[in-house]
Amino acid sequence: MMADERGMQDHTHYHAHGEDHVHDHDRTFQPDIEDSAPGRYELMTYAIRELMEEMGHLTAEELRRAQEKLDSWEPSQGARIVARAWTDPDFRKRLLEDGNAAMAEFGIEPGGAKMTVVENTDTVRNVIVCTLCSCYPRAVLGLPPDWYRSKSYRSRVVIEPRAVLKEFGTEIPADMTVRVHDSLADLRYLVLPRRPAGTEGWSEERLAALVTRDCMVGVADPEVPDTA
């Protein structure tokens, strides 16, 4: 009886919204994350983790905290650095000369990596990739997005960067130079985007809100929201 009543309501409901009946019967489900079998390296990771815990080298709590720290790194850190570079010419100079030292002013410690900041200008466009794996400036941008780690991006951006940038909605004029930076060993790159026009006199905080992850990888440009 209840089921019938609900069915009736659903029926009426769907008609009221002009939806197709097909959705009522033929639902699609998102696969669960456990649905595919773990790969070789995933299994090895689990095995090593269990062994390390068993042998007393690490605790589950320590691992969880390390994971939490990794997850707390996010693009807003890079955005603050970019905004400072836009508003403070001396900082910009220091940042381009020695990324690690300049980032230390923000309390960012990128470990052994050499942070290398490359600046977009009106004649040069920079984009970063790691063709071998997924080296990424995690200390300032957090974890890389899936597309950055995809084979498609890694193989194509180095061969046809202009076509790839276009797919991100970024068209580069033929009279500009495109520089692809393949971070393979101990360098990690951050793109310093161009400050958008119409932001004169803005505070660092307001500027930082314009700087997205993709701008700092080099596939997009900061945009001033259209508030007119």
Added chain:
Amino acid sequence: MTGPFAPGDRVRVIRTHPPGHRRTPYYIRGKTGVIERVCGSFPNPEELAYGFDGLPRKNLYRVRFQQREVWPDYGGPAGDTVDVDIYEHWLRPA
């Protein structure tokens, strides 16, 4: 310590295919570029990968290659580049 090369030097990446963990991608092996900057010295990641200490440290260079040199049928304008960080033992004067 800046090692054997200085900015502006022309260098060729050796074309060799040793097995193991190598940080120089296939596409750049055998290509000629210009030292863009000297990046300092680091423990050799190709040794670190196997549990060795990576010493002596190796000099790392950022080498700029013209895309048309790397990909003969590159579709973009002349002047587009790919910059790659490469260790000294992969480089020879060109």
